[in-house]
Amino acid sequence: MYLSRLSLSDFRNYKELELPLGRGLFLFHGDNAQGKTNLLEAVSMLATATSFHASSDREVVNWEALDHVARLDGTVQRQEDSIQLEVLIVDPTPPTFAAASGVNVSQRSIELPAHAPRKRYKVNGVPKRTIDLIGQMKVVLFAPSDLHLVDGGPEERRRFLDRALCQVQPRYSVALVKYRKIVTQRSALLKRIRENQEDPAMLNYLDEQLTQLANQIIYERRRMVDALNEQANQFQQAISGGREQLQIIYRPSFRVEPTWGLSEAPQHYREQLREARRKEILQGVCLRGPHRDDLEFLVNGVNMLSYGSRGQQRTAALASKLAELAFMHASTGDQPILLLDDVFSELDASRREYLLCQVAQYEQVMLTSTDLEGFPSDLVQRSHRYRVNKGELLSDE
Template sequence: MYLSRLTLSDFRNYKQLELPLGPGVFLFHGDNAQGKTNLLEAVSMLATATSFHASSDREVVNWSAPDHVARLDGVVRRREDSIELEILILDPTPPTFAPSSGVTVSPRSIELPAHAPRKRYKVNGAPKRTIDLIGQMKVVMFAPSDLHLVDGGPEERRRFLDRALCQVQPRYSMALVKYRKVVAQRSALLKRIRENQEDPKMLNYLDEQQIQLANQIIYERRRMVDALNEQANHFQQTISGGREQLQIVYRPSFKVESSWSLSEASQQYQEQLREIRKKEIMQGVCLRGPHRDDLEFLVNGVNMLSYGSRGQQRTAALAAKLAELSFMHTSTGDQPILLLDDVFSELDASRREYLLGQVARYEQVMLTSTDLESFPADMLQRSHRYQVVGGELRGED
């Protein structure tokens, strides 16, 4: 699988970009704040429908875009076919700047209906839902934040699982979206019950919804972690010179037994929710469920979050990401597109060399860097190089 063409209009600092691509290594280099990460962000959005970099979709729309609309378009070559993916992103409330700033924001020339969707998708020219776009193209992202997978917060580790599973299994993505809505509704209801504004029996229906969706999510996360463990330890051993053994442990907030069937798990989760209902009402939050799950990384039996050295934590994070690559390839039969956003400057020479050796074997790799000196001469020679300057690309082939 590879992206054969990327077209951007008013996306971040790219007013207009038409970039032909193909198999191989594509290296985008330049100073900071020139648009290198924006390129990878666009490719990732075509695969996942969300940005790994923005807190809000409106951030990706260029300030001076006519009608404040950004467009992303990509043609993907897959084993069995070719497919075109398109995303339109509308900024409903363009920013305003003081006259002294010198920034001019053009007024919108079209009126948007009050409830118009802010993001629209097309697959092969036909309007589609979000769920129809996600996973049509598979990507795995290596960013500096991924090196903090082990020592960062639980939300980072949950996102690591969800980002891969949503691309591999559309039904997982649907379950996750529904689950988040149920948790939000249930939390609001718990607060109203605490204030004596609702009957606690009102929780029964939402409990059933949460349990059903949580069961699906937990089941798939456990399967993914099992698959990761089939590969991650090999990577950890190789990077560490055989000194370290890695185990990734899934820590759900529900008590889970591997012997439970799906129906047995549902019954057990329901009982666990009953046991903590009073506590949830008192605190006004959902205390059990996939939104509170975590991963634990054990090296030679030691928890890396609490006791790992910086080098061990980074090695474990790299091993997990490389195992994610293998998981996605095995699950779909397609090699995912690799996106590496300036991660080599964060690694020492041995880890950098190992990562380069692993990723170079994949069909399409996109790298960004501020410095080319850290790359081997043979990789520079066979890569397609572009200098990125102010949202424009200068080919160096």
């Protein structure tokens, strides 16, 4: 699988871009804040419908876009066919700037109907839902934040699982969206119950919905972690010179027994919700469920979050990301597109060399860096190189 063409219009600092692509390694280099990460963000959005870089979708729309719309368009070559993906992001209320700022922004806002979508998708020119876009193209992202997978917060580790599973399992993406809505509704209800504005019995229906959806999410996360463990330890051993053994442990907030089948597990989860109900009402939040799951990384039996050195933590994170890559390839039969966003500057020479050896064999790799020093000369020579400057690309070839 590879992206053969990428077209951007008013996306971040790219007013207009038409970039032919193909198989192989693409190196995008240049100073900071020139648009290197924005390129990878655009590719990722075509695959996942979300940004790994923005806190709000409206951030990706160029400030000077006259219509306040960003457009992403790409053609993907897959094993079985070719497919065109398109994403439109609307910012109906663009930021305002003082005249002295020098930024030329149209003050006209867009009147959208109530509840009109801010993002719209097309697959082969036909309007589609979010769920129909996700997974049509598959990507694995390596960013500096991914090197903090082990020592970062639980939300980073949940995102690590969700980003891969949403691409390989469409039903997982549907379950996750529905689950998050139920958690929001249930938390609001818990607060009203705490204020004696609602009957606690009203939780029963939401508990039923939450546990059914949680059951699907937990099942897929357990399967993915099992698959990761089949690969991650091999990478850990290779990077550490055989000195370290890695085990990834899934820590769901619900108590889960291996003997529970898919049909019986929800009942056990509902019982645990009932046990926690009084505490949940007092705090006004959902205390159990996949939104509170975590992962634990053990190297030679030692918890890396609490006791790992910086080098061990980064090796475990790198091994886990490479295992994610293998998991997605095995799950779909397609090699995902690799996006490496300035990650090599965060690695020492040995880890950088190992990662390069692993990714060089993949069908398409997009890599950003501030400079090309430190990369093997033969790799640089056979790559497609572009200098990025203020949202414009200049080929080095």
